[in-house]
Amino acid sequence: MIALRRRPRLPAPPEHGAVALAAAALTVERAGRAVVDDVTLDVRHGEVLALVGPNGAGKSTLLAALCGDLRPAAGTIRVASEPLDAFTPRELALRRSMLPQKHTLSFPFTAGDVVRMGRVPWAGTPLEDDDDHAVATALRDADAVPFADRPFTALSGGEQARVALARVLAQRAATVLLDEPTAALDIRHQELVFGVARREAARGHAVVVVVHDLDLAAAYADRVALLAEGRLAACGPSADVLTADRLTEVYRHDIEVLPHPRTGRPLVLPRRGE
Amino acid sequence: MKAKPAAWKPALLIAGLAVALVVMVVVAAALGQVNIPPDQVVGSILHRIGLDVGPLPEAAQGDNALWLVRFPRVALAVVTGASLGCAGSVMQGVFGNPLAEPGVIGVSSGAAVGAAGVIVFGFTFLGNWTVVGAAFVFGLLTTLLVYVVSRSGGRTEVVTLLLTGIAVNAVATAALGLLMFASSNDALRAITSWQLGSLASATWPAVGAVTPCAVVGVAVALTCARRLDVLALGERPARQLGVDVERLRLLCVVVIALLTSAAVAFSGIISFVGLVVPHLVRMAVGPGHRALIPASALGGALILVTGDLVARTSIAYQELPLGVLTSLVGGPFFFWLLRRARSRAGGWG
Known part of the structure; x- marks a missing residue:
């Protein structure tokens, strides 16, 4: 297949x-x-x-x-x-990256996991090595570090919005x-x-x-x-x-x-x- | 920030499940109407693969009992359980809904109609593969039907999904009833036991027919893991992250049908394994599919080997139907999940 x-x-x-x-x-x-x-x-x-x-x-x-x-x-x-x-x-x-207006998530991934999803397009490319750095920087830039380990679905609307922004930043488009x-x-x-x-x-x-x-x-x-x-x-x-x-x-x-x-x-x- | 929090946890769970499965396989092969001590079970296997280590079974016909009856049955339990667990995790991922499961939404019954039809009419056009093939075609059609009907605007509502399941199950049960009505007494007995879910008809050819389906299904499911994670964000965000959503969906629907048909073809309808196992795995290591899919496959196999052991040993000289057993345990669990989903979502959203 x-x-x-x-x-x-x-x-x-x-x-x-x-x-x-x-x-x-x-x-x-x-x-x-x-x-x-x-x-x-x-x-x-x-x-x-x-x-x-x-x-x-x-x-x-x-x-x-x-x-x-x-x-x-x-x-x-x-x-x-x-x-x-x-x-x-x-x-x-x-x-190009895109931040949608609404943020949904079907399963309780942590905020850090969600931000890491922004790196998916780079998997298998030489820039994959930047993943950890990109995720850490994006979390910091969006002021989302304090709740990186908490489930996304348990965050407040404003916190979710910042995590979603961090995901977009981590994509580095x-x-x-x-x-x-x-x-x-x-x-x-x-x-x-x-x-x-x-x-x-x-x-x-x-x-x-x-x-x-x-x-x-x-x-x-x-x-x-x-x-x-x-x-x-x-x-x-x-x-x-x-x-x-x-x-x-x-x-x-x-x-x-x-x-x-x-x-x-x-x-x-x-x-x-x- | 920690780069990957608790990255060892999934690996530990998978290793633990694998070890538990191996132990359970030996125990399940050891216990039965004639008990054969575990060291003799291991010895028998080692002798078969050419290592003259360990004791051989001492019981009369012990070796035959192992190789003709117990091993195929345990092997079928492993394959069926792994297929169900894996199918459940993939289905929940692609539907974006933790309540999706082959039995609940009717894919198992759909596949069962195909398999039962072949059994009743005695078709053998694909030889050994006929039953699996028919189960696959019907399973595929049912999955597609449920998928198309239960989705609107890129989402699957809980209510729509469950109602679709009720409708599909009703039609499939009626079709099975018609087939039973039309069948001879012998076939009737076979279908009834199989409809309740049982591994009693396990033979090596049966194991040989379903194993490739299960292996291919699990392998392809594993290649979809990261994309299924991204799909949790929703279809549009997943597409924006470069996931070819249409292609992923199609691939997953085929995988689900493959796995369900592998599980249903010779064991009948065994519900709730695909629901309970992925859920327990998520509670242990989180929702990431790279751990969820293999752990659900292993966990499903473990549960079914154990369940089948209970089904055939708890009452002397009698067998409890395995499907009845899993439903007895799985039904209340499903009820609890429903209540929780409802309180979390604040109603049926």
């Missing part, structure tokens, strides 16, 4: 500034409706791209398509300038896709996650983060892509994209953008009863 399998092609080291992941005229349908509609977007090595937009704008669907989970109805996706379809699942796993990594986290760990994203980018990785907190996006992302009803409303440096008028229109809620009194960096705030 052991079929001959193609040896996986190992990825070349990421080149700072090169396009890591590119979507062209991408349309993704769910139940016959275009949830992502004609989106053209690329992510480069060394940058953090925040994907923002209201609920139901198609952020997670776009991410799932970029990841290869959903087949687009139209358009193309290229990974490291090759079509997504040219890679086997394993080869893709060596090039050059393109990192994070779907709402901060949703279950307290403010310290939200900052920690975006610190990790920045460090990944500094290492030459390309990071795409779906995030609801516009202020976090403004603070940490190199570029922001704003989705509205499946279409790309704007994409560029955060100061250009996150303007009060545009956000107010897209979110259908009065939003103001103010300079921080001390640093001058833009703060994105909903206008509340005055």
